[in-house]
Amino acid sequence: MMDTFDYNEAFSRNIGWVSEMEQQVLRTKKIAIAGMGGVGGINFLTSVRLGIGSFHITDFDEFELANFNRQIGATVSSIHHMKADVLIAMAKDINPNLNIQSFPNGVNPDNVNQFLDGVDLFFDCIDLFCIEARRLVYSECWKRKIPVIFSVPLGMGFGQVIFLPGKMSMEQYFNFDKDNSELNSIKLLLGVSPKGAHTSYLMDKSRVNLEKKKGPSTIMGCQFCAGAAVTEALKILLNRGTVYAAPYSHQYDGYRNKYFRVYMPYGNRNPIQKLRIFLAKKMFINKGNQEYPYPNLNFNNPIENILNLARWSPSAHNSQKWEFSEINDKSCKLSILSTDISGPSNQTIKINFLHAGLMLETLRLASSYFKHDFSWTFVPNEVEGDNTLHFNLNFKENLSITPDPLSQFIKIRFTDRRPYQLKKINPKVLEALKQSISINHGIVFKETFKDKWRFSLLDARAQKTMMLHPKLIHFFSEKSLSKNDFPSQGIPLGSFNISFISRLLSRYIQKKPKLFHTFMVSFKGYLLPLLKVSIISNMFSGAQFSIVRLNNAHSEQSGVGDINSMYLNFIEDGQMVQRFWLTCAQHGISICPSYFAILLSRSDTQEYYAKDFEKHTRLLKKIGISFNNIHGSLADNIIFSGRIGYPKNYEVKSRSLRLLLTHLIKKT
Incomplete structure (x- = not known):
């Protein structure tokens, strides 16, 4: 352990830049920091390493598991410890001579x-989201002529506004509303990032929930904040360099490699900003955004927790x-009900x-x-004539x-019907996909333009049959194709590669079966959907795949009961299809199956x-011929096929x- 601490030696490598x-x-300066979370903790330690000598800090929260992605003090050993106490210990490990005063109950009118x-x-x-606490501190800073630096992590970058004595105040710039906290949160976010450089790569907008006061974050954003904020602090404290205070805002986005310094006269009162x-109000307020795949329920019975995760098993048209x-x-007992797909027994x-098999593997x-x-x-x-399958499950x-x-990928896995990148699949990934299934199965990948074109025509013919055949048309009903983007049953129309106008038209005509049939048959209404959903989507893929059963042997599965070997x-x-699908998800590969082409x-x-329905005979024969031409001698043993690619x-x-x-548990 070090006997003496030498400030000059400890921070000697700063000399040159200062x-x-x-x-x-x-060393003589004192900085106040409210909040020791994602930004505050890193700002604090960065300022300590700069050589600042005194601090007033406040935070009344404890570290929890949800802080681990971004907060510098969040570790296994610090969980359930007060954030301020943990950060003080870390800071004094850097400079034992620091003068730190902590305010463990936060900042309020009595101690501001x-x-x-x-x-x-x-x-x-x-x-x-703590607007009122912010207004309290800013008001007192304004009276005391204390400079304020406000930095926010935005995606993989930061937004920043600086308030200097004699310049534009926080109240003037943000123009907060008196009572509407959600609106004030929007004003705060847009005020610090008028350009919104981070919004283009937000992968899941449902995670932005103003009602629950929650939003996504990254460690990169927090660290960018610290670098930018402490740099501006250095300039202010040493009275050198140009400081662009409000009505200027600063945003740098590391993901897009772009920096914006925006001059916004009147702040949020600016007409363009208004x-x-x-528009942001319309998008976010009162939307009640629900994060998928929530609600994420926890049950007291461990078996129910297992079943709750297993319910994400795939099924035809999400029929469950x-x-x-x-x-x-x-x-417990599992019953597999008979499929909605009509066909020979x-x-x-x-x-x-x-x-x-899909459910048992899940x-x-x-x-x-x-x-x-x-x-x-x-x-x-x-029960004679009942095709329901029954299984006893033991845990x-x-x-x-x-x-x-x-x-880890059971809930994340989904059918991606969009066109993919044309980029070829990494050979190591293809090998991992081949290794994901048993020795009784094989996988054939086809990546050439010609092969994709042949698959596209095959899929288009299968889809056309589904749209026109009376026994299959029910797959385009409101029950099977949902207008909701995240339906609990059926397939969302929004997941297909069709335009907004096409979706609106589909929603209308699917309510009227006769109109749907007339539109498809008389007006060739299937042409555009086939072009976009089958032809374009299949051509824009990394590879076409087919899983084939190589022999009639099966892997040893103990205790399965009296069951026919073929079954x-x-x-x-x-089971192999589910493992293949989940392995695709594990490697960031999207998948869209084409099972009806096999069936037909x-x-x-x-x-x-x-x-x-003899008029469908010709089209059905074309499907059979195309399928056999593509797969050759393996055609009869294909069990699953589709397209894969990088989204x-x-x-x-x-x-x-x-x-x-609760809806999947049989009521007795």
Whole structure:
């Protein structure tokens, strides 16, 4: 341990950028900082390393797990400790001779004078939504002629406004409303970032929730704030350099490599700024933005927590044809209901078992996430004509289990129907995808222009059949295609590669089956959707893929009960599809399946759909021929296919959610 601390030696590497005299001047300065969170904590420690000698700080919060992404003092050892105490200890580890006065109860009318007594500069690091506390401190700073630096982390950059004595005040600049806290939060954000340089890459707008006073943040933004704020503090405290105070604002965005210094006369009273505020009000106030995939419920029963995660298993058109029953703390029953997809009985049974495999693999992964062993047993259905599949599920706590990495992607995985980048998939990723499935399966990737074109035509013909065939047209009803961007059942119209006008038209005509049929048949209304959804989307992809069963063997699965070997193969097919899909998500790869092309290529399915509807025979035969030409000798063994690629944008504007667990539990 160091016996003596030498200030001059400790901060000697500052000399050069500041003179020896200036370093000693900084040592005499006192800075007040309100808030020791993301920005305040880093501002504090950065100022300490600059050599500032005295501080008044305040924060009445404790560190919690949600602070770990951005707050410099948030560590496993500091959790549930007072932020101010932790930061003081860190600061005194840098300079033991610091003069620090802490205000553990925050700043209020009773202590604001003491908080600002003898202060040379104030860093505003108050929580963004605490407008009244901010106004209190600013008012006193204005009276005492104390400079204020207000920095906000914005995405992967920062916004900053500086208030100097004799210049524009905070009240003049922000023009706060008397009573509307949500509006004031908008005024604060837009005032510090009129250009909004950070908004173009916000991936999930639902995370900005003014009603709940929550917003996303990054450590990069907080660190940018500290560098910018302490640099301006140096200029102010040493009386050198140009300081652009309000009505100037500063924004630098590291993600876009852009800096803006905006001169805004009258601040938020500026006519252009008023328009920005008006538009922001419409976008954010009273929207009640719900973060998907919320609500994220926690149950007392660990089995219910597992089921709650497993309900995110994929299903055809997000139909969620399953239910749980007889739930206790060690077991429950799973029923896979018959699919909505009509067809020959052998194909519908296959689809049911494929759904079962998807769900059983998801249950296994969810069990590992909650540190439970998982096993299942098939229970034969004794009701004749009922295609419902029944399984007994068993769970056993095992704290030594390491959660499967794929379990983290169960909720995140979704069907991305948008066009992708043309960029080829990294060979290492392709190899990881091949390794994700069992030795009884293989994956074929096709990446050439010709192959994509052939897949596009095949998918277009399958989609056309679905739009025109009376037995399949129900997949375009309001129940299957939802006008909501985040429906709990069905597929959102907004997830397709179609225009806003097309979505409006679809919403209208899907309410009227006869009009829908007339539009599709007489006016060839399927042409534009096929061009955008099938042709363009398939051409804009990294690769087309097909998962093929190589043999009739299946992986050893103990305790599965009395089940036909062929059905067990179907279950394993579903398990492999889910592992492949989740592995894609793990590597940042989007996926859009094309299962109907497989279904409609089968001869028995073609006979089923051609019966009583002979005009569809020609199109169905074309699908079968195209499918066989693409896959050759493997055609009969293809179990799953579609397209994969790197998304053009990871922002999720629309996706299917799931029914709450309470809706999936069978009522007795």
